[in-house]
Amino acid sequence: MVATVIGPVADFTPAVLARVHTPAARAELVEWHWPAMVDFAQAQDDLMLEMALPPMAAEASACLPDLDPVRRCAMGSLFARWPGVTVSGRSEGGHIRVVRCIFAPDRARAMLAMQPAPSPALVKALLAIRNDTLRSLMHMLRRELANPVDRSDAALAALTDLIAIEFGRLIAPAGEAGATGRRAGERGATGRLAAWQFRRIRERLAEPGPVPGVADLAALCGISVRHLHRQFLALTGATVADYIENARIEQAKRLLCARDHTIKTIAQVCGFAHANSFARAFRRSTGLTPLAFRQRGADQPGLPMTTH
Secondary structure, three states, X not given: OEEXXXXXXXXXXXXXXXXXXXXXXXXXXXXEXXXXXXXXXXXXXXXXXXEEEOOEOOOEEEEEOOXXXXXXXXXXXXXXXXXXXXXXXXXXXXXXXXXXXXXXXXXXXXXXXXXXXXXXXXXXHHHHOOOHHHHHHHHHHHHHHOOOOOOOHHHHHHHHHHHHHHHHHHHOOOOOOOOOXXXXXXXXXXXXXXXXXXXHHHHHHHOOOOOOOHHHXXXXXXXXXXXXXXXXXXXXXXXXXXXXXHHHHHHHHHHHHHOXXXXXXXXXXXXXXXXXHHHHHHHHHHOOOHHHHHHHOOOOOOXXXXXX
């Protein structure tokens, strides 16, 4: 990948939390710590599908300076950049975590051959993919990568193969594999949460103390709960409830590592009604029980960095 950073210097080399090679792709869970705001221009050689994981996701906008330098678009939480095409954009900084699927050269060549001269509209649409199947598969990939207990190489191989198949359908020319209507904008236009509203939600969830509920966040943004659900999903690709639960889990990780409170107290502080529901949510997110996570004594599971 070629990257030119304008403004604050950002390290575009991610920290790799987990990496697995399969016949279809290289699956990775990675993260960055960027400055407050980053302007960038990037072109990359690999074909990859990426999904930012809330609450560690940043809002970004972009344009294609070589294909359509005038019109800008919002980058979604699920996106792909066409190899060799420069994307110029601006992103909020902070702690950013991404699961990505970097397709093997033979699979990538086969998919790219479907569109030897992709239209600007397709390349731009891939910056904000709205495909529920791909999103679900990427969530499953993230969960399997982050599983330090009984991670399955067979499951990872199957998931990356399915992701490659579905992504190939997404970029297939109209008429092939029913691709018309399956492209990135398949849900149609919808209202999106404003940048200031999303920032206010993130800041509120980062505050110490009990985690707010959906109604609290809707009131904070000055909109109804129904509008918050719809506009939040349109912006992030995640539900408000999932975003809040992720924030609770991140808060719980910090408290578990601090070792100042019992697990039952941490469950209450983080807004869980019972320790059992806390344990289920924590394991669903991290693959570990709260006690096992505390015993590891780190804020990240000790995952193997590579397997072949």
